[in-house]
Amino acid sequence: MATTKTNYIQSWDTIHQNGPFPSQIMYETTLAKNIPNKIQRYNDASTEIQRLLTICVQQQVGFRAMGSGWSLSSIAHHHERMHNNAAMNIHLPVQSNQLHPSSNFQSDNLFLFQTGTTLKEVSKHLTNYGKAIKASGTNSGQTLVGAVSTGVHGSAIDVGSIQDCIVGIHLITGPNPTDQVYLERQSEPALSDSFAASINSRVIRSDAMFNAAVVGLGSFGFVMGLVLEAEDIYLLKRYVRKIKRADALELATTFNFAKSNFKIPAELENNGDGKRPYHYKFYVNPYNDQEDLVTEIIYKHPYQPNYPDPRPEAEKFLFNELPTLIASIAAKHKGLIPAIINAMKGNIFPELDKDTTGTISQLFGDGAAQGKVFAWAFAVRQEDTVLALELFTSLVKRLGPVPGAIGIRFVKASRATLAFTQFPVSCVIEMDGLQWKGNANMKTMQEVETALVKELIASGMAFSWHWGKNADWGYAGLLDYMYKNKAEDWKEQRRQLLTPVMQKVFSNRFTETAGLTENVLPAPVIV
């Protein structure tokens, strides 16, 4: 039988030290050692989760799985019961006889991953089958379920976010035998009813419910497993170049890679036009308008086996994760914020990374914690990129100065109801930096976050904030401004799936603050 250890904790924190947040218990479930059959072992773990949910219902407390703790907001936290599911990492390749009769998916592209499987594990397993994930965030430490549930986006311009690779969701919605659900889109059935029965689940096929639950923010039940659609393994060739600001912004708003002034000579069509890349990102120093920008541009290539291992180079990448870049700048200035800001008025972008080729998991691999960092990220329409960037840089200079740098990425729209990448092409403007406390000459981080939301709303520009990042989530009217009737659709689907009691169990202070759920008692904040 799967077993659960109960750890009594005073508080919990994210990997980026955005807390600490008060909490009472951290459950830690380990799979049975004596059940060789994977499906039986998987089902045994579901039974154990339902046992924990029974306790939570009886004791009238909330319950939340924490993933890997990579979100910078408090979305993964619960002040009563949290769950560490890292050891629950069964993976199952889908067999052709498990496909739904109307399925258009190839069975060899589909895999079921249990709740605690990290993106690194996902890629490792997929590689063994000659497959790869279609999109990834900048590192592989997050769990697949955590990344999907919070809408982690990556920056594949024609693919979408990680949740857009998900075709089936196994949810545990309560303690009773009928409280296991296998959820798919009605318009895109993937697996058969008998597969759902094999994991003790009833089937729901509904586009509306699937789209709501896939970015469910931990509030649609315990996500026991996800069915992911992979593709044949491929290589990515990554270039980092300095680019004229005008060229970067022109590309940002038009995606006219064919005729742009900026071209990579090795990545041209036969007629001399630039190829369309897999990924386009650029970095902005908000304190120096004159500095050329740095772009990270990645092209997709067919897999061929004999290429040098890119990981020694990838470990040294500076232009990958913004916290890494900021940490390198901060280290040069002994972490002193005035010195960092002063340095940023000059040229901050260091030596460029070398050109590197590798699989997606090799280029976006292990990431390490970089100390107490913050991150803000919001999406706007692609056509609003320049306006939003000007507004944002002006705000951070005026309200701060904020010790951070800006990264701009682009992502295809997601079908998830509350995906923050909701625009046809979303431009994601992200600022990462060092947390600060504020003083007589400088507003606090929280004051700047409030002012940012206020001024973005006042601008009238459509935007939506990344669920896993820092923000003033309680700002009045923010949810409705960002999602309009979609937020109500999400709530309605949740009401259809969960009983009122379980709605409360699967809520937390974050979802309550954001206006998504109700009935969670407030908890004191540790100072």
Next chain:
Amino acid sequence: MNPENLKTTALKLYSKMKKISFVFALILLLQSCYSVRITCKDCIPEKSATMQGDGFYRDKKATTLKVTQKLSFTETTRSQYVLDSAACPNGFYSIEYKTTLGHVFLSGITFGRIRKVRVIYICQKETN
């Protein structure tokens, strides 16, 4: 106090401060350390939910061993410390060996009979 006495007192104080500074510097120097960490690239580490560590260790379940080997006068070749594989049934993800100048000094003055190191290891996560 006449100037001569004042000078003598100042010199004594200076000498005392020099000694204290030397002791502090020595203590600091002996604390200075170097470490070597070997990590398995393709392996998956066991995660820690409590986030107690910093940097590389922040989200990983690490075990620290303070190892002191005392060799008898008849032993000349024992240089390895055996980590029990039962500690990591799925294999090791990383092993870090850390030693301070103080430990090196101790080893030197005991002709290698006493060896102190700190070992930090992380196990691999079980594959299912």
